[in-house]
Amino acid sequence: MNKEKFRIGLVQMDSSDDWDGNRRQAEKYIREAAAEGAALVVLPETSDYIGADFRGHAAFIPGPVTEFYREQAVKYGVWLHCGSITEQRTEGAPANTSLVFAPDGRLAGRYSKLHLFDVELRDGPSYRESDDVAAGSEIALVETPWCTMGLSICYDMRFPEMFRLMAERGAELLVNCANFTSNTGKDHWEPLLRARAIENTCYVAAVGQCGQKPRFRAWGHTMLIDPWGKITARLSREEEPGLAMGEIDLARLRTVREQVPSLKNRRTDIYRLESEKIRRFRK
Secondary structure (H helix, E strand, O other), X not given: OOOOEEEEEEEEEOOOOOHXXXXXXXXXXXXXXXXXXXXXXXXXXXXXXXXXXXXXXXXXXXXXXXXXXXXXXXXXXOEEEOOOEEEOOOOOOOEEEEEEEOOOOOEEEEEEOOOOOEEEOOOOOEEEHHHOOEOOOOEEEEEOOOOEEEEEEHHHHHOHHHHXXXXXXXXXXXXXXXXXXXXXXXXXXXXXXXXXXXXXXXXXXXXXXXXXXXXXXXXXXXXXXXXXXOEEEEOOOOOOOEEXXXXXXXXXXXXXXXXXXXXXOOOOXXXXXXXXXXXXXXX
């Protein structure tokens, strides 16, 4: 196993309210990614279900929905980031939860979305994500055989403090699975993601939903960004389902961190970020 480089498969989906169709779509691209040498495959936010009734389609962990993702990791011998699912809880509202499975079927990490998009415009529409799901309570880092991976979901990308905390704790790959709107995506998606990569000198894998959703059109534009801020992989059809293959090169990451040592040059005697709510999932 080459621990300096590995291939990553980024799966852009057009998930709907049809679980069987979503499952077939996911497996198609997981299979293709594995055939192209992917060690890690990442799906988008709420890859299992997007429809009018998120609460009614929430799934328990473990359960039939998560068993599908576990089986795919084992069947194709890959590390699989399921994007996220709507997690049913025994009490309270469901959560928007990412799961990472190892090739042996082990649940290697999980994360529930911290930042929920609640907006009420005085002369415009309002949207409250918190009406559908409850916020998570901790930042999550997952150790893989190659690198440490920081997990985030969609709106989280607008909160740089979260990503800096992950980088400070050793993250080299920052994954954001999303269902981003076209309205904001056309102006904000790429600048925000490239900023997270550059300021933290990390790889950023951003994997999006595409297509028409119940409340908006999803942006798509799945991409891999290197620590210099260069987009190294993207779909040729950026607003349609598909697979983008990229490479994570840790030697490249170390070189960039030597050239631009912004993590080392922080003035921690003047300012610092702290959190006791960071969970590290060990290999």
